[in-house]
Every structure is written in structure tokens, then in C-alpha cells.
Amino acid sequence: MSLDSERATLSMSLLESYDVIFAGGGTTACVVASRIAQADPSLKILIIEAGSHTEDLIDHVQPGRCLNLSLAHTFSHFDSIPSDALGGRSIRVLTGCCLGGGSAVNGMMYTRASASDYDDWEKVGNPGWGSKDLIPLARKVETYQVASGDPSVHGFNGPIKISRGGQVTNIAREFLEVAAQYDRDRKTVTQSTLDAQDFYTPWHMYIDAHTGKRSDTAHHFIYNLNPEAKRNLHILTNRRVVKVLFENNRAVGVSYAVHDDFNVLGETKNPPQTVHASRLVILSSGAFGSPAILERSGIGSAEHLAQAQVDQLVDLPGVGENYNDHNLCATPYLSSEDSDCLDGIFGGDEEAIKPYLAEWTEKGTGLLAHNSFDAAIKMRPTPKELEELGPFFKKVWQEFYVEASDKPVALLISSARNLSTAPSPPGSKTFSMPFCSLYPRAIGYTHITSRTNPWAPLRFKPGYLEDPADVAILRWGYKRGREIARRMRSFRGEIPAGHPKFPSSTTTTSSVASSAPGPIDIDTPDIVYSAEDDKAIDDHHRATVSTSWHSLGTCAMKSRVAGGVVDPRLNVYGVENLKVADLSIVPLNVGANTYNTALIVGEKAFLIVAEDLGVSTKE
Numbered sequence: 152m153s154l155d156s157e158r159a160t161l162s163m164s165l166l167e168s169y170d171v172i173f174a175g176g177g178t179t180a181c182v183v184a185s186r187i188a189q190a191d192p193s194l195k196i197l198i199i200e201a202g203s204h205t206e207d208l209i210d211h212v213q214p215g216r217c218l219n220l221s222l223a224h225t226f227s228h229f230d231s232i233p234s235d236a237l238g239g240r241s242i243r244v245l246t247g248c249c250l251g252g253g254s255a256v257n258g259m260m261y262t263r264a265s266a267s268d269y270d271d272w273e274k275v276g277n278p279g280w281g282s283k284d285l286i287p288l289a290r291k292v293e294t295y296q297v298a299s300g301d302p303s304v305h306g307f308n309g310p311i312k313i314s315r316g317g318q319v320t321n322i323a324r325e326f327l328e329v330a331a332q333y334d335r336d337r338k339t340v341t342q343s344t345l346d347a348q349d350f351y352t353p354w355h356m357y358i359d360a361h362t363g364k365r366s367d368t369a370h371h372f373i374y375n376l377n378p379e380a381k382r383n384l385h386i387l388t389n390r391r392v393v394k395v396l397f398e399n400n401r402a403v404g405v406s407y408a409v410h411d412d413f414n415v416l417g418e419t420k421n422p423p424q425t426v427h428a429s430r431l432v433i434l435s436s437g438a439f440g441s442p443a444i445l446e447r448s449g450i451g452s453a454e455h456l457a458q459a460q461v462d463q464l465v466d467l468p469g470v471g472e473n474y475n476d477h478n479l480c481a482t483p484y485l486s487s488e489d490s491d492c493l494d495g496i497f498g499g500d501e502e503a504i505k506p507y508l509a510e511w512t513e514k515g516t517g518l519l520a521h522n523s524f525d526a527a528i529k530m531r532p533t534p535k536e537l538e539e540l541g542p543f544f545k546k547v548w549q550e551f552y553v554e555a556s557d558k559p560v561a562l563l564i565s566s567a568r569n570l571s572t573a574p575s576p577p578g579s580k581t582f583s584m585p586f587c588s589l590y591p592r593a594i595g596y597t598h599i600t601s602r603t604n605p606w607a608p609l610r611f612k613p614g615y616l617e618d619p620a621d622v623a624i625l626r627w628g629y630k631r632g633r634e635i636a637r638r639m640r641s642f643r644g645e646i647p648a649g650h651p652k653f654p655s656s657t658t659t660t661s662s663v664a665s666s667a668p669g670p671i672d673i674d675t676p677d678i679v680y681s682a683e684d685d686k687a688i689d690d691h692h693r694a695t696v697s698t699s700w701h702s703l704g705t706c707a708m709k710s711r712v713a714g715g716v717v718d719p720r721l722n723v724y725g726v727e728n729l730k731v732a733d734l735s736i737v738p739l740n741v742g743a744n745t746y747n748t749a750l751i752v753g754e755k756a757f758l759i760v761a762e763d764l765g766v767s768t769k770e
């Protein structure tokens with residue numbers, strides 16, 4: 152079907168006006184829209200989503216294929232301004248572009264933010280957004296399928312399923328075994344722990360233990376809705392919202408476009424279409440999409456709007472500012488023949504997938520019901536490590552971490568596949584040690600470059616590694632991961648292209664490991680790094696650091712004077728009937744992978760929206 156005839160068909164089924172319109176149908180939007188549709192099926196709701204449907208598509212539901220970045224159409228990408236801190240590189244940050252957004256494409260790693268993260272949100276002027284309010288919502292949204300689940304922590308009746316995945320890999324087992332013997336400063340546990348720092352722990356997944364399928368918000372909140380709740384919920388895919396329409400500062404609808412409405416130069420060929428909202432417009436286009444829609448609608452700083460030739464409606468300098476992420480690096484290792492690795496599977500190689508297909512189809516288990524990440528630690532430095540981290544980090548430690556004892560500094564994960572950018576030698580088995588800083592100092596921005604075109608590139612600066620404290624954290628992560636990796640039974644050497652180029656004159660070259668036939672003894676002393684070695688590590692990280700895909704914060708929920716964009720009821724300052732509900736509202740970073748926080752924001756937004764609409768929230 153051509154785009155024009157597809158548009159004609161969809162337009163026929165579209166209403167001219169809805170009660171509520173969602174701009175974006177990602178992780179958070181699916182939660183809010185589904186809950187409202189169930190609470191009051193008479194409400195007419197429209198979701199306009201930039202990407203396509205995902206229902207039962209193997210690339211989305213089969214976990215082993217996750218993070219297959221070659222599926223370009225299911226991602227939006229944002230290229231940063233080249234940065235000296237990254238050796239002149241530009242970083243490409245991806246977000247999900249499909250119904251379910253990030254939840255339909257992400258790595259399915261399950262963890263939660265620290266309680267103090269949400270308490271900090273409340274302290275910056277957001278009553279009702281502290282841990283005592285939000286952690287019950289984390290319980291509400293989940294069904295924890297791991298037998299040992301503690302009911303004071305976990306939920307057992309929510310739509311989103313959490314499990315151990317289809318099998319426990321020997322890579323994860325060895326990571327935990329080595330950690331227990333090698334790192335005597337920290338503890339190792341066999342049952343996953345969410346709220347404690349410095350525990351090596353099994354790492355669970357957003358995978359349904361019964362089906363072996365991904366637990367995303369499109370399938371678990373929208374596609375599974377009962378016919379009554381679905382009756383008035385319309386979904387328009389492959390359309391981008393251009394801007395919000397206003398009457399006297401009251402949001403009354405949106406305009407939207409298809410890609411073909413623009414010529415190759417990005418100029419408008421066809422005028423955008425419009426649809427009206429009688430009660431509420433909710434922006435849920437994520438950390439890049441939501442601020443961009445606000446700016447195209449004339450809401451933002453005079454300077455940035457003027458650059459894109461947009462007339463200002465509301466002066467709100469915080470729009471597009473406060474960009475946060477977690478900086479990620481991963482170092483690759485060769486693995487023994489008998490290790491449980493997802494090499495090939497996650498790249499979508501059908502030959503590699505074949506041996507696991509029958510088990511996944513029949514029982515929902517095996518490596519296809521796996522994301523490769525099944526053990527990890529959220530770390531804080533020991534006193535000795537704090538010294539090694541150096542003066543820049545020590546200052547941050549004093550100012551930020553000392554009083555916040557539940558905040559981890561870095562996350563170190565064991566991954567049963569090569570997650571680094573260095574290619575694996577053909578036919579080899581691999582594992583890797585991804586690590587990221589959880590509260591990097593890096594804060595950036597994202598702003599529009601076009602008044603009309605929602606596909607135009609954004610002016611985006613993530614700020615990665617501009618602060619030496621962030622560089623020190625990654626150096627520490629590399630060393631910790633390397634010491635554990637080279638003691639694991641499966642270890643068969645390093646993949647040199649994925650490691651720093653250490654100066655050959657020192658004793659600490661990668662040949663220490665890459666020539667080794669197997670692991671070293673647990674009691675072997677740690678590698679001693681010279682100042683030149685440390686510089687080699689830092690240079691390597693500047694050349695390879697990437698996003699953790701945890702973009703957030705660009706429409707922050709803070710007071711207007713402090714640079715906020717929305718109030719604690721998610722209303723955009725200066726206008727009426729316009730809310731934002733996605734991770735762009737997060738005022739301060741969280742020390743964890745961010746899917747869980749998006750689910751919580753969705754559940755909280757539902758309670759607020761329902762109250763505004765006069766809808767009962769009782770189930």
C-alpha cells in the first residue's frame with residue numbers, strides 16, 4: 152500500500168477530535184493510555200507514534216535478538232556535536248522508534264533506581280514523587296516470577312513479567328564464583344538484590360518465564376487489552392507529531408506528518424494534518440522527542456527558538472536542557488568452546504539461532520529467552536580504590552556520594568556476548584564486561600534545528616567525559632572488570648582491538664592476558680598500572696565510550712525558576728491542557744537502567760491524569 156493510500160485509509164477511521172491525544176507511543180505512553188482506557192472505556196484516546204507496530208514480530212518478542220542495531224527502522228538515532236573530550240568524535244544515541252518505544256527494543260535488564268533517587272526528586276519541589284509513593288508503583292507494575300521474591304520489594308500481579316530468563320549461563324556463574332573468592336571487600340549473593348550496593352548478584356530480565364518472550368509495554372499494556380478498553384483507543388503509526396496546536400495558550404490538538412511530506416532537502420512538500428483534543432494533549436515522545444515538539448510549538452528559550460526561526464509562545468529556558476545518560480564502555484574477552492554465549496544470536500544470524508529455536512518455541516527457555524546479562528554489581532569504591540580514583544572524583548565523592556549511601560557509582564555487568572565495538576574473531580566465542588557510570592557529571596542539551604520538520608537532526612550535546620571525574624570512573628570499571636574476567640574459567644584471552652593500547656615499555660600490556668591459554672589463579676596479584684597505562688585506558692575510553700541508551704531529563708519536573716519545564720502534576724508551565732509523561736520529566740538522574748523508572752513514571756502519570764479527568768483509579 153502506498154503511503155498516500157495508507158494515509159487515506161487511516162484518516163477515514165480517525166476521528167476529528169479525541170478527549171486525549173498522546174504524541175508518541177513509547178514505553179510510558181503505552182502504560183498511561185492503557186490504564187486510562189481501562190479505567191474509562193468511553194474516553195476517546197489517540198496515540199500518534201513515529202514508528203510501526205510491533206505485535207508478535209520476532210525481532211521484538213524474541214529476547215536473544217535484542218540490541219540488534221542493524222534493525223534501523225525500529226530506532227531513531229541522534230548524532231551529537233563532535234567533542235574534544237571524545238577525541239573529536241560524534242556519539243550516536245539510539246532510542247526505540249515503534250509502538251512500545253524503548254521497551255520494545257531494549258536490553259531487558261531489570262533493576263531499580265535507589266530509593267534516594269526518588270526522594271531527591273521530591274526534595275527539588277515535587278510532592279508525591281518520593282520513594283514512599285513510587286516504589287509501590289514499581290510493585291504494582293510487575294509480576295516477579297522468581298520464586299524467592301520478597302513481597303515488600305516485588306509485585307506479583309502486574310502486567311510486566313520479570314524472570315531469570317531462559318537459562319543461567321556459565322559466564323554468569325563464573326563471574327559470581329570469581330567475585331566471591333577474589334573480591335573480599337564486597338559480598339556475593341545467589342538471590343538477586345535490588346537495593347543494596349556492593350553485592351555481586353544475579354541480574355534478572357524483563358522476560359516472561361512462561362513464554363520466553365520480551366515483556367514490553369506494547370504487548371503487555373496495549374495489544375492484550377480487552378475489546379471494550381480497545382474500542383476507543385486509536386493508534387496512528389508512522390506519523391510524527393510536528394507541534395501542539397493552541398487556542399489562547401490552551402492546547403487543543405496537534406499537527407502531524409509522514410516522512411514523505413518533506414523533500415530530500417527536508418523542506419515541506421505537503422502541509423501537516425491536524426487532529427483535535429478536547430481535554431488533554433500528553434507529550435510522550437521521550438527525552439529527544441518531547442522537548443523537540445515543545446520547541447516547534449514555540450515553548451522554549453528565546454535563543455534556541457530564534458535559531459530555528461520559531462515564534463515564542465512561552466519563555467521556558469529549561470526545554471531541551473538537563474540531558475542525562477549513563478556513559479557505557481565494554482571490554483571483550485575470548486571464551487572457551489563450552490561457554491554459553493549468545494554470539495551470532497543477538498546479531499540475528501539465523502544459522503546461529505536455529506539450534507535454540509525449538510526449545511524457545513516449545514518451552515520458552517534456552518539462550519533465545521536470554522539477553523546475555525545475568526550477573527552484575529552496582530559498586531561504590533573501597534577506601535583504596537577511592538584514592539586510586541584521584542582528586543577530581545574524590546571531590547565529587549565528598550559532595551555527592553558520602554551522604555547518599557544507597558547510591559552506587561558504577562555498574563559492572565557480565566555479558567555472555569561481545570558488547571564492545573571491537574569485532575570478535577570469526578567463529579570465536581566471546582563474553583564481555585560492560586560498565587557504566589551511574590551518576591556521571593556529564594549534563595548536555597538537545598535542541599531543534601528545524602521549525603517544521605520532525606525528522607531534521609537535533610543540535611545535541613551529551614557532555615560525555617568532559618569532566619575528569621567521569622573519566623576516572625570508567626578507568627576504575629575497566630580495571631575491576633579485567634581482574635574478574637581473567638580469573639573466570641571460560642577466559643581464553645583478550646580481544647586486543649577492544650582494549651587500550653598500553654605502552655609497550657611497561658609491564659602491563661594486554662599480552663599479559665591475550666597470550667594466556669586460560670584463566671590466571673585467583674590469588675594472582677592485580678595488574679599494576681603506570682601513569683602511562685592509565686592514560687592509555689582513558690584514551691581508549693574517549694575513543695569508544697557510548698550511550699547506555701538511558702537518555703532523560705530534558706523537560707525536567709522542577710520549579711520554573713530552577714529551569715523546570717513541568718510541574719509535579721506534569722503540566723507544562725505557561726500553558727493549559729498540556730502534559731509531558733516520559734523520562735524527559737526526570738529532574739535528576741537515577742542510578743540504574745531506566746526502563747523501571749519509565750514504568751513508574753507511567754503509573755504515576757496515570758494517577759495524575761485520571762484525577763484531572765475525573766476518572767476512578769480503582770481497579
Ligand SMILES: Cc1cc2nc3c(=O)[nH]c(=O)nc-3n(C[C@H](O)[C@H](O)[C@H](O)COP(=O)(O)OP(=O)(O)OC[C@H]3O[C@@H](n4cnc5c(N)ncnc54)[C@H](O)[C@@H]3O)c2cc1C
Nearest residue numbers: 175177178179201252253257258259260392440734744746
Ligand atoms: C537500545 C536500548 C537498550 C536499552 N536497554 C535497557 C535495559 O536493558 N534495561 C533498562 O532498564 N532500560 C534500557 N533501556 C532504556 C529504556 O528502555 C528507556 O529509558 C525507556 O524505554 C524510555 O521510555 P520513554 O517512554 O521515556 O521513551 P520511549 O520509550 O523512547 O518512547 C518515546 C516514543 O515516542 C516516539 N516519538 C518520538 N518523537 C515523536 C514524534 N515527534 N511524534 C510521534 N512519536 C514520536 C518514539 O518513536 C518512541 O516510540 C534501553 C533503551 C534502548 C533504546
